[in-house]
Every structure is written in structure tokens, then in C-alpha cells.
Amino acid sequence: MRVGLGFDVHRFAAGRKLVLGGVAIDSDLGLEGHSDADVVLHALMDALLGALALGDIGMHFPNSDPAYRGADSKELTRRVVAMVQEAGYEVGNADVMVLAETPKIAPYVADMRASMAQLLGCETGQVSVKATTMERMGFVGRKEGVAAQAVVLLQPRKEDGK
Numbered sequence: 001m002r003v004g005l006g007f008d009v010h011r012f013a014a015g016r017k018l019v020l021g022g023v024a025i026d027s028d029l030g031l032e033g034h035s036d037a038d039v040v041l042h043a044l045m046d047a048l049l050g051a052l053a054l055g056d057i058g059m060h061f062p063n064s065d066p067a068y069r070g071a072d073s074k075e076l077t078r079r080v081v082a083m084v085q086e087a088g089y090e091v092g093n094a095d096v097m098v099l100a101e102t103p104k105i106a107p108y109v110a111d112m113r114a115s116m117a118q119l120l121g122c123e124t125g126q127v128s129v130k131a132t133t134m135e136r137m138g139f140v141g142r143k144e145g146v147a148a149q150a151v152v153l154l155q156p157r158k159e160d161g162k
């Protein structure tokens with residue numbers, strides 16, 4: 001078994017869409033980024049890569065590379081999941097924490113879990129999404145941006161018999 005941890009932060013920006021966990025969120029502000037700035041999938045990818053000591057998303061998908069301008073983080077996640085499978089592992093479970101003063105994440109949690117389970121090739125019951133405000137403290141509390149944390153457990157793929 002391998003465990004991995006991921007964390008990411010993106011700043012709110014006008015004129016951008018807000019996408020979290022691959023799900024479009026109704027919001028006046030989106031998040032700034034070279035890619036689509038899906039902070040939740042970025043944290044999830046870093047957790048997957050971290051579990052296998054494969055570096056981080058910036059190493060695999062550099063923000064200096066025009067190829068990733070406006071990149072769909074769902075596609076990047078599929079690539080990371082392929083790396084996990086090639087290494088002989090599958091997701092045991094994933095737990096994601098969204099730190100956001102706004103918007104309310106609760107109405108989107110079911111869709112986010114389903115979206116991430118599909119990307120990870122597992123059941124919705126293996127993916128948890130939770131949210132908290134920062135009680136108006138710090139950059140999240142001042143509504144400057146959104147942060148996300150993710151933890152994943154990887155287990156040897158069953159057909160590999162590891």
C-alpha cells in the first residue's frame with residue numbers, strides 16, 4: 001500500500017470559470033491559472049504522484065509549457081491515473097478537503113465525488129469530498145482564493161496479484 005498527500009491553492013479571478021473536481025460551479029469568480037485552475041484535481045493529482053514518489057504536477061505538466069495553457073485538468077488527471085495503473089496500483093480511497101469561504105461546496109459534493117471516481121476508475125464510495133471555511137481568517141477567509149488538500153491510498157492492482 002502507498003499513501004500520498006496533495007495540496008494546491010489558486011487565486012480568485014474575474015472572467016474565469018470555477019471548476020472544482022471536474023465539476024462546473026456556479027460562481028461570479030473563477031480561479032486564476034495557466035490551466036483551468038481546478039485546484040481540487042491538482043491536489044488529487046499531487047496526492048497520486050506523491051504516493052508513488054513520481055514528483056509533482058509541475059514536473060509532469062510545466063506551467064511554462066504553452067501546451068498546458070487552458071488545459072482541462074480532467075485530461076491531466078487521466079494521464080496521472082494511467083501512470084498509477086502502469087506502476088501496478090489502483091485507488092483504495094481518496095479524501096479531499098476544500099478550503100473556501102465561498103462558494104458553498106455542499107450542493108456540488110455528490111457530482112464532485114462521481115466525477116473524481118470516474119477519473120480514478122473507482123466507485124463513488126471510495127471518494128470523499130469535504131469543505132470548510134477558514135472562519136474569515138487568512139487568504140481563504142478574505143476570499144482571495146480556494147485551497148484544496150487530498151490524501152489517497154493506493155493498493156496493488158488485484159489482477160497483478162501484488
Ligand SMILES: Nc1ccn([C@@H]2O[C@H](COP(=O)(O)O)[C@@H](O)[C@H]2O)c(=O)n1
Binds near residue numbers: 104106132
Ligand atoms: N465553501 C464551503 C465551506 C463549508 N461548507 C459546508 O459548511 C459546513 C460548515 O463550514 P464551517 O467552515 O463553518 O465549519 C462545512 O462542514 C461544509 O459542510 C461548504 O459547503 N462549502
Ligand SMILES: C[C@@]1(CO)OP(=O)(O)OP(=O)(O)OC[C@H]1O
Binds near residue numbers: 032071
Ligand atoms: C497543471 C498546471 C499546468 O500549468 O496548472 P496551473 O494552472 O499552472 O496550476 P498550478 O497548480 O499552479 O501548477 C500546476 C501546473 O502544472
